[in-house]
Amino acid sequence: MTTGDRRLRARKQPRQLRAERTRERILSAAAHVFAEHGYAAGTTNRIAERARISIGSLYQYYPNKDAILAELVSRHLEVGAAAVQRTLSEELPGSLEGILRGFVRAAIENHLDDPQLLRVIAEEAPRSQELLERVEGFERERTEFLQNLLEHHPESRVADTATAARLVVTTIELVVHKMIAAPDPADVDSFENEMVDMLTRYLTAG
Amino acid sequence: MTTGDRRLRARKQPRQLRAERTRERILSAAAHVFAEHGYAAGTTNRIAERARISIGSLYQYYPNKDAILAELVSRHLEVGAAAVQRTLSEELPGSLEGILRGFVRAAIENHLDDPQLLRVIAEEAPRSQELLERVEGFERERTEFLQNLLEHHPESRVADTATAARLVVTTIELVVHKMIAAPDPADVDSFENEMVDMLTRYLTAG
């Protein structure tokens, strides 16, 4: 966090409470504006307007437009990582199926709050070096965890554990994204079940 | 094609050969420019420059910037649909695994030429009503084909064929995209194998 990209780093540290609140209002406004208009059409002036602050104030806390979305992404990533951590620590002493379901559920939960904003993040966000590395880091973390599991769990039957782990992590992430973005969230459950079923059959024998 | 969105429709029909060539040069230049700079930074002036025509000529054939990328997307979709059609008609009288491999291979082939441009199309393209509908159409087509197959193929064991078909089509499309975009195209083969394996195990009995 502290050693971030210069161009995305916050401009100054808030000393007073109201400053902290202003920062939060900017983020919250930005989330709404980006979700509604997309990144390109989500202008900084619109964000400031929605946050009911002046455009000048906005630039006191964020050096540029990219930095605002970068922080939004950053927070999302952290929440997601925490969710996986939590779900996994609850579910760990179970079957492979249970663990997979934990992964899938965590992904779903993490994306259910604001599908629109998530679409912007996934599809329109400017890809900074730093954020790309963070994303990759989380992905690698999950992949390694899963690969390790595939090598030691008694139910596991896969040979190429490295590729399998990557495939599973990728599939969960991408398919959940798409599913959430789709107009019909009614069949989230059946999708979850089929996905878990698919992955379980793939990784276990018989 | 003829009944397209007004805002994306070509401005006029070429009457002479050189006009047709100019159109092609614009498209080709645009593909390069978009692949290199992305959509937002791929300016129309840059495209005209690369095509070695004047900016005025560009606007004689495309009413606006979106229309250029729309045609690029449109062509890609058609090539993709044809690839699926072809692969399937070759492979049809085979096992479920063979058919699935056909799907996967078609998807891979369709994306292998220009990963950069494909990334732009998938991630930065402006989503017009018309194009969204076309994409959905192709997806539905494939899904229906697969669902029908799952209901009649002797190897099939799935109960919820509708959800399963959607899951499979979605998974193939998304994972192949991601795999192609990834820096290491060396393990395309192992990824293909694992994917086919996963889907086959999912859809067939033990």
Place this chain on the structure above:
DNA sequence: CACTATTGTGAGCAATTATTCGGTTCTCCC
């Protein structure tokens, strides 16, 4: 050749938008 239709040109317009900066208002603390 003369006339028309088609194609090509590129300077510049119009509009948008991220960002700055000179100045005001508020908070805190002595």
Place this chain on the structure above:
DNA sequence: GGGAGAACCGAATAATTGCTCACAATAGTG
């Protein structure tokens, strides 16, 4: 209360860029 720093303001700027239009060149036709 008063002084200093923190927070806030918003009109103005600078730069970009999609796109037009008045004109020039070329191709087809009788």
